[in-house]
């Protein structure tokens with residue numbers, strides 16, 4: 001599943017359970033961003049509050065059958081958006097297809113995510129080291145799609161104290177995290193200043209999950 005050169009169409013196995021598909025989302029970026037606009041108008045980005053009472057620096061929303069939410073009560077998947085009181089917007093067919101082709105390239109056939117968490121970073125925004133463990137079944141991989149400004153991703157180990165590896169991620173890059181990588185600690189370094197031609201001064205990350 002690796003190739004001789006990095007570029008569109010490549011799938012590089014970076015580590016056990018980590019597949020990197022550089023520019024995999026690039027051919028669809030305009031259509032993805034248009035679909036994203038619809039999601040953001042139905043379910044606006046918001047800074048969720050952690051159980052400890054602090055507002056997260058990443059602004060978030062969701063589409064799909066449920067959405068990841070955080071408040072004073074804790075982290076969970078909820079079928080309704082607590083801001084609008086309505087169901088989250090449906091996952092666009094293009095999102096679903098992109099996640100499925102990426103997962104298939106990484107060896108996960110028939111991936112059908114039910115949640116897409118949308119994260120927005122502006123310069124200075126960071127995401128501290130954490131594990132994703134609010135999903136019901138860790139056998140399903142997570143697929144992440146980076147759009148907009150570049151970022152440095154931190155990939156740690158299964159213990160918080162394990163050393164973290166830095167991965168640069170650019171517009172259109174896709175990663176598939178499954179199997180032995182599914183519970184690795186990870187985070188994102190503070191976003192640097194910049195202007196992306198399509199997204200301006202921000203980075204949007206889509207993470208697809210099978211959560212329910």
Ligand code: MD3
Pocket residue numbers: 117119127132142144175177181182183184185186187188205207
């Ligand atoms: C590695 N988001 O939403 S996506 C998150 O760029 C989150 O917005 C980051 O971490 C972002 O929870 C990183 C990549 C990602 C997602 C899940 C993982 C990497 C992962 C699960 C295990 C290992």
Ligand code: FE
Pocket residue numbers: 130131132186
């Ligand atoms: Fe995460």
